Amino acid sequence: MSDRQMSTDSVYGNVRLGYLIVESNKMLDWHRFGADAIGLHVDELSRDALRFRLDDHECRFLIRRGPAEDLTAIGWQVTDHGSFDRILARLVDRGVPVDEGTPEEAALRGVERLWRFPGPKGVVQEIFTTARTTVTPLRMITSGYVTGAAGMGHVAVTTKDPAGIHRYYDTVFDAHLSDLIDENISGVRMKIRFLRVNERHHSIALAGTRGVSLDPIRTSVQHVNIQVADLEDMLAAYQRVTDLGFRMAWTVGQHTNDRELSFYCVTPSGFELEVGWNPVLVTPELDAAWEVTTYQGISIWGHDDVGLRALDRLSQVRQAVLSARAREVSVPELSGAAAGGLTS
Numbered sequence: 568m569s570d571r572q573m574s575t576d577s578v579y580g581n582v583r584l585g586y587l588i589v590e591s592n593k594m595l596d597w598h599r600f601g602a603d604a605i606g607l608h609v610d611e612l613s614r615d616a617l618r619f620r621l622d623d624h625e626c627r628f629l630i631r632r633g634p635a636e637d638l639t640a641i642g643w644q645v646t647d648h649g650s651f652d653r654i655l656a657r658l659v660d661r662g663v664p665v666d667e668g669t670p671e672e673a674a675l676r677g678v679e680r681l682w683r684f685p686g687p688k689g690v691v692q693e694i695f696t697t698a699r700t701t702v703t704p705l706r707m708i709t710s711g712y713v714t715g716a717a718g719m720g721h722v723a724v725t726t727k728d729p730a731g732i733h734r735y736y737d738t739v740f741d742a743h744l745s746d747l748i749d750e751n752i753s754g755v756r757m758k759i760r761f762l763r764v765n766e767r768h769h770s771i772a773l774a775g776t777r778g779v780s781l782d783p784i785r786t787s788v789q790h791v792n793i794q795v796a797d798l799e800d801m802l803a804a805y806q807r808v809t810d811l812g813f814r815m816a817w818t819v820g821q822h823t824n825d826r827e828l829s830f831y832c833v834t835p836s837g838f839e840l841e842v843g844w845n846p847v848l849v850t851p852e853l854d855a856a857w858e859v860t861t862y863q864g865i866s867i868w869g870h871d872d873v874g875l876r877a878l879d880r881l882s883q884v885r886q887a888v889l890s891a892r893a894r895e896v897s898v899p900e901l902s903g904a905a906a907g908g909l910t911s
Contacts, residue, residue: 578650579741580851582764583718585644585698586626586676587791589836590633596835597630604808604832605793605842606708606800616675621712621793623700625677627719636836637786640683640691641722642676643740644698651696654739658684661738661900668693687732688724688787689896692739709804711796717767717848720792723841725784727895729760729775731902736771738901740764745849746824747861755783759865761824766848768825782895790831790839794846801828801844808832820869822846823862831870 591597594617601607601619607628608620619628633639645651658665668681678695686692712719726732736742742762750757756777761769774789776782795801805819814833821828829843849857 576653577741578645578653579743580765581646581650582740582770583644583646583716583767584641584720584722584770585678585695585718586624586629586642587638587719587722588629588631588640588642588676589834590631590635590637590639591836592632592634592636593835594630594632599811600813600835601628601630602707604811604813605804605840606807608705608707612675618677620705620707621719622705622714623702624714625699625701626675627714627793629676638690638722638788638791638836638838640693641686642678642681642693642695644718645694645696648696651694654694655682657739658901663898663900674699685898687728687735687895687897687902688726690787708807709795709800711800713794713796717765718770720794720841720843721767721770721772722791723772723774723789724787725774725782725789727775727780727782728897728902729758729773731897732771732773733760733762735898735902736762736764742771743849743854743857744859745769745857746859748824748865749861749863750865755781763849766850766854768827768847768849784838786836786838788838790841792829792841792843794827794843798828798844801830801842804842805830805832815873817870818873820866820871822870823864823867824860826867829870 598609598617602609610618612618615632617630618626621627645654655665663684665682665684668683673679673681677699679697679699681693681695683691683693742764745761745763745768748759750759757774758777760773762771764770809815816833816839817831819828819830825846827843827846829841831839831841834840
């Protein structure tokens with residue numbers, strides 16, 4: 568933990584994951600996936616945009632028509648103006664370009680105003696203070712999702728520079744390291760870091776290979792996570808995903824570190840969606856005495872690989888080879904060694 572995280576200047580606890588933006592040309596598939604398989608509320612805004620709701624926020628997922636087939640932006644809610652000003656000051660002080668979104672862009676995201684700045688792997692980071700809410704009843708199969716003070720879930724990234732991205736989120740949001748996992752996936756040794764910005768065990772997970780710097784994933788994120796309120800909702804969604812012909816990636820299982828029960832399925836854009844239930848919360852009482860632990864293996868039980876076909880494996884091998892020669896998009900002003908002093 569950096570000295571800043573322990574000072575009154577820290578914004579830790581005042582930041583939460585607010586919304587995610589995806590660019591895709593598979594709008595009908597996304598509609599069917601979100602509404603019929605996962606069980607989300609869907610609002611069709613136009614031929615080129617649809618939104619998913621989980622709660623009273625107008626927008627939790629924004630799907631916009633475009634060729635990327637990827638997550639393109641992450642929206643972070645900052646809960647007080649003092650923290651918001653401190654974050655902006657950190658960006659400006661380091662020479663990071665910050666742009667204010669237009670009123671139309673803010674409305675599309677269901678927020679009053681927003682500011683954006685560059686993020687790791689080319690994923691734009693957006694910050695806002697006030698989300699627009701609605702009293703319109705939710706029309707969805709699932710009975711409810713856990714959001715609130717902990718935000719809407721988490722984002723997991725594979726990266727050639729996990730220490731750099733860790734420094735990035737430490738610099739911007741005073742992220743705390745919850746724990747680490749050592750795992751061997753298809754013969755590749757991985758180290759996974761789990762970063763929290765509030766009481767949710769992690770809002771960001773960073774997976775990097777050990778020994779050789781590779782990134783086998785085409786998309787900017789490996790998966791995104793949402794949390795259902797009831798176990799029955801998670802199990803019902805698993806069955807619907809299977810019955811409707813969407814690809815399952817990992818069966819139901821339980822994680823070693825945050826103890827979340829979950830499954831992973833493949834979204835129409837190719838990255839995975841984890842639907843989880845009942846992870847550990849790092850409350851203020853737990854946070855004060857929290858000790859970082861390294862766990863061996865991602866899962867206590869389950870999470871069996873059921874979705875990776877031979878062509879997928881070949882594609883990942885090809886992507887890994889290409890990534891070894893490619894330079895990963897970074898923001899050195901925020902991820903340099905001076906920011907927090909974190910190392911590999």
